[in-house]
Amino acid sequence: MGSTSNGSEERPGGARDRDEEGRARNARPRDGLGRPLPYGEDGVPRQPEGVVRTPQETVTEAQRLLDEGRPFHAHEVFEDAWKSGPEEERELWRGLAQLAVGLTHAARGNLTGGARLLRRGAGAAETWTSDSGRTQPHGIDIAAMAAWARNLATDLERDGRPVDASARAPKLRTPTPER
Template sequence: MGDEHEQETESGRTRAPAGVRRDRDEEGRARNARPRDGLGRPLPREATGVERQPEGVSRTPEQALSEAQQLLDDGKPFHAHEVFEDAWKESSDPHERALWRGLAQLAVGITHAARGNTKGAQSLLRRGADNIRPHWNAPPHGIAVAGLVNQAEALADELDFRTDTPAAEALAPRLRG
């Protein structure tokens, strides 16, 4: 968990108890200035975290997929989600936006699985699979849609029976077929 005042909720998010202020800008958005671990969890301010994934980076689909694959392989699915989120925000095609959103959801689902948050992982893995499934017959950018859908659904089901917390790198899917 982050600092001593924060509590992790069932969804894997942290919340500050009443009376403890969080680091927010004038509009109430989180500043995200705190260091994070490899799964995106906040660390104490004085801790050394992993390098943050820059947000708002414009990439081609091929660059996004390559960078996200490397992050997934390195056990950093939270960071891969940031790459997918940039592609999602940048895409002007609603059909393709749903694909990128689904890939981001799969990455966050893996993040939650590696954090031990089974319910959050299952929900996001299934939503992610549902968002990429429409591309099954015509996968864009060489994305392994069928494999990703099958793997996400299998992992969501398997988590009900696991007694361990899986390592993120062990859950890394192959994005391209």
């Protein structure tokens, strides 16, 4: 692939990436943390956009991606829920998307931005919880998620180094004790 005079990569064929409906879409492959790779390199499979899932499917898919160290992709799952779910749950899903993006930035090395997004997402989810009166929507322990996010933000600021996304992934649902 060639480069333009400013050093950026050319798209194959030189045209803008577009989807089937003609909307601009970046088709560059991405790594596990969502960073664009050069055209022609192998990336990880992208999350399809605009998928409508049940809340349970959303949480299950996001957890799988978080456990695999792919928080950017988990953020896209939460974003789909935020955009397609009921209006009264938009802030819940937006807050969870911010938590996933915060972990993404923490793993990429943007520690200040990661800490900021983790705290913002924790606050958004807690605000939604207090406004809705629901403490564990769809089995998600919001108090535990907020504590996880604030602890990770503090660790980022104290340690000053990126984290392993899969090792620091949160558990969205509180395990239920076996009887």
